[in-house]
Amino acid sequence: MAAAPIVSMRDVTRRFGPVIANDRVSLELRAGEVHALVGENGAGKSTLMKVLYGLHPPHSGSIEVDGRAVHIDSPATAMKLGLGMVHQHFLLVDTLTVAENVVLGLERRPLFGSFSPADAERSVAELSRRYLLVNPHARVAGLSVGEQQRVEILKVLYRGARVLILDEPTAVLTPQEVDELFAVLKGMRDHGTAIVLITHKLAEVKALADRVTVMRGGRVVGGGLASELSIETMAELMVGRVPAPLGARVARSPGERVLEAIGLHALDARGLPAVVGVSLGVRAGEIVGLAGIEGNGQHELVECLAGLRTPRSGRVRVGGQDVTGRGARAHTEAGLAHIPADRLRRGLVAEMTSAENMVLGRQREAARGPWLGGPALDARARTPLAEYDVRPPDPRARAGRLSGGNQQKLVVARELGRTQPTSGTPARALIAAHPTRGVDLGAIDAIHRRLLAARDAGLGVLLVSSELSEILALSDRIVVLAGGNIVHETTPDATDERTLGLHMTGRATLIDTPLEDLEPSRASGARPPDPGPRA
Amino acid sequence: MSERPRPRLPLQALAPVAAVVLALLAGAVLIAAVGQSPLEVYGLLVQQALGTGYGLGQTLFKCTPLLFAGLSVALAFRAGLFNVGAEGQMYLGGFAAGMVGAYVPLPAPLLLPLALLAAALAGALWAAIAGVLKARFGAHEVINTIMLNFIAFALVAWWGHALFMPATVRTRGVAEAAWIARLDVLLPWLRGSPASFSLVLGLVLAVVLGVFLFRTRAGYELRVLGLNPGAAEYAGVRIGRAQVFAFALAGALAGLGGTSFVLGYKHWFEQDFTAGAGFMGIAVALIGRNHPLGVCLSALFFGALAYGGLVVNQRVPADLVNVLRALVILFAISAYALFERAARRARPKPEPASPQPGEASA
16 A cells, blocks of 8 residues: 555544544555544544544644645535535435435526536436436435435545545444345446545445544544454443443442333434344342443433333333323432433533532422422532532523533432432432543542442442443442343452453454354344335 | 522523523614604603503503413423413303303302303313323324314304394303402502403412412422423323323413403403413413513513503504514524523533443444
8 A cells, every 4th residue: 555645634633522433643644545543432533533534623733635634614615626425314315316305505507597407417417327326306304315325425536535544334234235235346446536434333344445543532542554463352442441330349239129120122312223122121229231322322322221212112111100201390200319321411501500400300399399499409519519519500501601510410410310319209229321421530449439329228220331440449239231131240249341342342252252153243133024114 | 519600590581581682682673763762762662561550550551461372382291291372272261251140140259260260160171181182192282282273263253143232243242250350449549441350360379379489399390390301201291191290280370361451351252352462371481481580570571571562553664563572582592592501611611421322332
């Protein structure tokens, strides 16, 4: 690979507030090569590509295209330089044809002249023929998801892209569509296009990529030729090493089941099966760690367990009580506390004060008769805000003005507070989804200790985390979710990050199966006979 | 532990004031353009609308239905719902009050409360239809409330055939027992102006609404719903039920607004009596930032414009006041955006949590 790179990014740094999404990242893209950018969610892959595409200009570092330093401040600039990006969510007009969608926004014409659809269709048809893409006369509304994706690729090619960035292109595809997409991409590579494949599915990397860059926590942690990197190595790089454990685990005998899923099936937002027959029990006094790569059903599973999503079939029990499909309130009243994964969408109301947020979901317990609010509410929030070191501890500060870590501490304080005797109904079970996301190191430790203390006091905890170190440090039992089902169950003493990582990528069988017998991870579990309606 | 000063409140309160000042300045240009002195015209407007007992009474009279409609729209907004139907709810409320007042033979201490109750119920039920359609079928409330306005007016026109007095577009007079007393009974210096105790009812309801929103559990839940539906769901708020509830309350407020005219002024129901007051409620709520106190102030402002517009009619075209009203609304919308941006710049931006999940892989 002696060819000079088309794109080279050097020491690119991009921050969001105090969070460093890309920390001095360097990357080179060459013509006729598929470059896989792999890492867990939040590793900074998409951010890096958005920097390149002009959506998030970098705070420092340099970008060169064709050996010349460039300043890319918008997607329009990026397109002029021959960079194109296909996002996960398609931007197509359903009622127009493929050709019309492709040329949309580029209908160059003289003043008072008319745009010639025939010309456009001709060039689209030619591109389509060259890469076996899609019929230019078809209406987009009638296309499958895979075909729509190819229209997006056509749009990028039509605009003259030499570098094609694909953000998790296979997330929305069926296995057959994945194969077709890969054939298309190989064709483009052979015609000299540089392709960036953002993914966390390592089997895809092996199947398609020439080179790999692995990111973790905003940094490049490894990479090289795809042929020289094993899936195990990549998984290990993706997931990282374990920091020091929290302390000795005490053997314990957990009590009755306080949170249960029985044969649970659920659909995701697109109407595709996301949870496929999960049965899971959390007992009083234990922490069950739920490991899995994001997008393997844990989000939907948690929502079902929390009463925020109605399962298609199966039962949910909280504290022995069947609360299936009865809404968050029934779950709460049966004794469930929930630290949601997305605090801004679920866990907080940014425009409300800390005090008001401290009673979110507990407004019934906190109300005196019909009354709720005022100085009493503020007074009630003072202790937990101070205790959990939320800064500022001012109950009247608006939650939206707290930093992300302090918002998280507020949510944790509220949900763990449910076990305090003062709150009336102590929670029996807790779903802790990414409880330390965005929190600084000292606070992480404090939250971990509180989770353990709550566990020792008899709380049953389902811990969902993308940090395997966190799962390993806190859990009494670990279950791994892949393709919408539990594929592995173990204890922290009997496993390590590498093994867990392999189970998470759905490649566990690798341990004793040769690679060529494997299929893409989402294919096996998440596709029952009826794929359901496509969104 | 320091109680930091919060620039949010003054900034938010300043935006409507800035909008009004800018609109008046722009209006001054228009007044000058028709060859009048802006200072004189504004002076006349203020003097007539606020400077005399009678004028102030007229302003308060004009302000009363705007206050009810503004509270109605503000309440719905707080729950994340856009009530464009205050006009129809107010119309039906007035109709129901007029019917009860004219046809139900009850003694004085009972008839007025019953007529008020009928107005509130009629508005509540009418608005609840939009709530149910939203909650049950996800039908957008803006469309539905607009359509329900048409239906309300058409229904009354239809019933009117049988009910209206011969050769008029009004119903039988309301029994005196159901009249709402005029304010000049208590405040003689308002003598002659049609302002009634409806205004007092409106002010009381503004206080009640403030207490409801900021001091009760149900109000808390509605605000959570309006600010973050995902969090409301998480908090166990039954969203559909809350939407119907919010609409019913908003409708009750608008419906009660109809009694100001029917029970407090004409003492009969008259076709098209609302004359757009329900729609103006949207502007009142907007300028009042959906806060009960703000709504009171902005209703007073629009009331003064409405009456003052009549007064300055001899000097400048009446449409000028309409232009002025529209300018206030336009400036308000832009001022809010500007002040929001300024406020956001003034404080450290709450970072997008962490790059996940929206940032990194969405």
